[in-house]
Amino acid sequence: xxxxxxxxxxxxxxxxxxxxxxxxxxxxxxxxxxxxxxxxxxxxxxxxxxxxxxxxxxxxxxxxxxxxxxxxxxxxxxxxxxxxxxxxxxxxxxxxxxxxxxxxxxxxxxxxxxxxxxxxxxxxxxxxxxxxxxxxxxxxxxxxxxxxxxxxxxxxxxxxxxxxxxxxxxxxxxxxxxxxxxxxxxxxxxxxxxxxxxxxxxxxxxxxxxxxxxxxxxxxxxxxxxxxxxxxxxxxxxxxxxxxxxxxxxxxxxxxxxxxxxxxxxxxxxxxxxxxxxxxxxxxxxxxxxxxxxxxxxxxxxxxxxxxxxxxxxxxxxxxxxx
Amino acid sequence: xxxxxxxxxxxxxxxxxxxxxxxxxxxxxxxxxxxxxxxxxxxxxxxxxxxxxxxxxxxxxxxxxxxxxxxxxxxxxxxxxxxxxxxxxxxxxxxxxxxxxxxxxxxxxxxxxxxxxxxxxxxxxxxxxxxxxxxxxxxxxxxxxxxxxxxxxxxxxxxxxxxxxxxxxxxxxxxxxxxxxxxxxxxxxxxxxxxxxxxxxxxxxxxxxxxxxxxxxxxxxxxxxxxxxxxxxxxxxxxxxxxxxxxxxxxxxxxxxxxxxxxxxxxxxxxxxxxxxxxxxxxxxxxxxxxxxxxxxxxxxxxxxxxxxxxxxxxxxxxxxxx
Numbered sequence: 229x230x231x232x233x234x235x236x237x238x239x240x241x242x243x244x245x246x247x248x249x250x251x252x253x254x255x256x257x258x259x260x261x262x263x264x265x266x267x268x269x270x271x272x273x274x275x276x277x278x279x280x281x282x283x284x285x286x287x288x289x290x291x292x293x294x295x296x297x298x299x300x301x302x303x304x305x306x307x308x309x310x311x312x313x314x315x316x317x318x319x320x321x322x323x324x325x326x327x328x329x330x331x332x333x334x335x336x337x338x339x340x341x342x343x344x345x346x347x348x349x350x351x352x353x354x355x356x357x358x359x360x361x362x363x364x365x366x367x368x369x370x371x372x373x374x375x376x377x378x379x380x381x382x383x384x385x386x387x388x389x390x391x392x393x394x395x396x397x398x399x400x401x402x403x404x405x406x407x408x409x410x411x412x413x414x415x416x417x418x419x420x421x422x423x424x425x426x427x428x429x430x431x432x433x434x435x436x437x438x439x440x441x442x443x444x445x446x447x448x449x450x451x452x453x454x455x456x457x458x459x460x461x462x463x464x465x466x467x468x469x470x471x472x473x474x475x476x477x478x479x480x481x482x483x484x485x486x487x488x489x490x491x492x493x494x495x496x497x498x499x500x501x502x503x504x505x506x507x508x509x510x511x512x513x514x515x516x517x518x519x520x521x522x523x524x525x526x527x528x529x530x531x532x533x534x535x536x537x538x539x540x541x542x543x544x545x546x547x548x549x550x551x
Numbered sequence: 552x553x554x555x556x557x558x559x560x561x562x563x564x565x566x567x568x569x570x571x572x573x574x575x576x577x578x579x580x581x582x583x584x585x586x587x588x589x590x591x592x593x594x595x596x597x598x599x600x601x602x603x604x605x606x607x608x609x610x611x612x613x614x615x616x617x618x619x620x621x622x623x624x625x626x627x628x629x630x631x632x633x634x635x636x637x638x639x640x641x642x643x644x645x646x647x648x649x650x651x652x653x654x655x656x657x658x659x660x661x662x663x664x665x666x667x668x669x670x671x672x673x674x675x676x677x678x679x680x681x682x683x684x685x686x687x688x689x690x691x692x693x694x695x696x697x698x699x700x701x702x703x704x705x706x707x708x709x710x711x712x713x714x715x716x717x718x719x720x721x722x723x724x725x726x727x728x729x730x731x732x733x734x735x736x737x738x739x740x741x742x743x744x745x746x747x748x749x750x751x752x753x754x755x756x757x758x759x760x761x762x763x764x765x766x767x768x769x770x771x772x773x774x775x776x777x778x779x780x781x782x783x784x785x786x787x788x789x790x791x792x793x794x795x796x797x798x799x800x801x802x803x804x805x806x807x808x809x810x811x812x813x814x815x816x817x818x819x820x821x822x823x824x825x826x827x828x829x830x831x832x833x834x835x836x837x838x839x840x841x842x843x844x845x846x847x848x849x850x851x852x853x854x855x856x857x858x859x860x861x862x863x864x865x866x867x868x869x870x871x872x873x874x
Contacts, residue, residue, distance in 0.1 A: 248571040250593065254661070269820045270573065331817055338577070490857055494654055497592045497853030499820040530820030534813050535868035538861045545858035 269530030373463025592853030696786025728789030
């Protein structure tokens with residue numbers, strides 16, 4: 229996997245943005261930590277997912293790649309595959325749930341992809357994606373459970389370590405585990421003493437449960453605003469890396485995610501989606517003790533509907549009035 | 552002024568953030584331009600104002616500076632002076648209107664400044680600030696009409712040119728003219744062929760009127776959501792530089808500002824305040840023809856109330872539903 233990471237680093241350079249690393253004195257004062265945020269919300273298409281998609285699609289043999297790619301995704305992976313396909317000038321078909329946020333549907337179509345809703349054709353998404361792959365000769369680009377997706381995702385934390393040096397702690401949002409296992413891999417290479425901790429929504433704690441039980445636990449439909457972490461379970465590839473290299477997995481409730489989003493928007497001027505602030509929320513809510521430590525915080529993405537953002541912020545403003 | 556810019560560049564280095572320059576393929580496709588955004592919303596305290604305040608306060612003789620500083624400001628300059636004073640460990644008194652956004656009041660107090668509301672003491676703000684200056688020995692830090700404030704503000708565009716090279720066009724938000732005159736100065740030094748255009752809110756078009764008439768025009772209380780551009784007029788210092796180095800001044804209505812804010816939030820993942828998107832709005836609305844050109848867009852700041860943002864975005868989301 230280390231060789232894959234090194235190759236991915238070269239491959240994505242000049243294609244993925246080298247996203248900015250930001251700090252917040254206000255947060256440092258509150259937590260007693262020295263934090264560095266890796267802002268993958270400012271990545272192309274608004275999330276770290278571009279890295280894995282690019283790293284994977286770039287390695288498909290050209291004649292095969294030319295026929296196109298297919299992916300299933302609740303959102304950000306869809307946009308990533310669509311945008312990478314557009315760059316390579318190849319067709320992309322995205323299998324999506326009909327509850328995906330409108331902004332993600334619009335953006336995916338905007339990148340030229342064809343969208344097929346799996347919950348409206350009476351087939352499960354994996355089955356549908358596989359059928360499309362077979363019938364049209366499209367290569368399936370998995371959302372997280374693939375070594376090249378993980379190696380691509382790993383380049384974000386790799387850049388963070390390169391920029392800020394050693395860290396005591398690295399907090400990473402956890403959905404399917406691509407970013408978490410990749411970040412842990414990068415820490416292993418750049419700073420083996422760094423404790424890497426995954427953060428998932430309380431209602432979708434399959435990762436934490438799997439981590440404790442030692443086998444893949446599954447949650448049917450996690451009810452959380454963190455739509456990027458509504459994955460039902462980790463995959464064998466990501467789980468294996470997480471078991472080996474991750475120190476712990478903690479959870480945060482949705483209310484903390486909204487508070488963290490408001491902090492990101494008001495104080496850091498960053499639009500971050502609920503899944504994107506999982507790590508920040510763990511730090512702000514004290515679910516991870518960080519006093520006196522150098523802490524890396526992965527901000528995984530920033531895609532959300534204007535209407536939804538308006539509702540979250542209005543609710544938060546009301547809460548403040550009541551206090 | 553060129554020597555002042557060069558000195559300011561050295562002075563603010565390591566104190567002001569070198570803010571990221573960002574791009575948007577989506578916007579480039581819509582406008583036919585190649586745009587580069589200088590994101591001063593990601594500057595310390597959330598706006599370019601830190602640069603001018605730091606550059607000015609750093610030059611006050613130490614014994615005088617120790618007694619403290621005073622400033623009047625509708626918001627961002629207040630936070631800038633408060634934060635710089637905190638860094639130097641000196642007192643700061645900020646004279647503010649009572650209608651200043653709550654988030655700006657909170658942040659200013661958060662940086663340790665004392666706030667005095669001028670519209671509640673029956674005195675005009677200049678008079679009050681001068682009295683405080685006299686009585687307490689505080690040095691007045693003007694919001695824009697001062698060569699060192701302008702030279703500090705100029706360092707933002709200076710960094711942009713350094714990073715992206717030549718530009719055909721540079722669009723800059725216009726309130727009191729500190730950022731615009733500074734940006735024009737930087738263009739003069741780095742890329743004299745670049746046309747620098749100021750953008751102000753339609754309801755507060757004192758700058759455009761002054762530019763055309765050749766003398767300082769004044770608007771009593773501009774009614775616009777762009778609270779950073781509610782200045783009543785340019786100052787003699789900024790006006791002189793603007794007349795000499797700026798190619799044109801255009802205006803945009805508030806509705807375009809909300810649309811531009813939504814684009815910044817949804818597509819670029821940047822929280823930008825209404826004043827901050829003036830230049831972006833001019834580009835998006837076609838008020839400036841940019842097809843085929845390399846265009847720099849200054850994003851001046853990102854400070855706004857969560858409750859207000861929620862209302863603007865909710866209104867916009869409703870509009871979209873209706874269409």
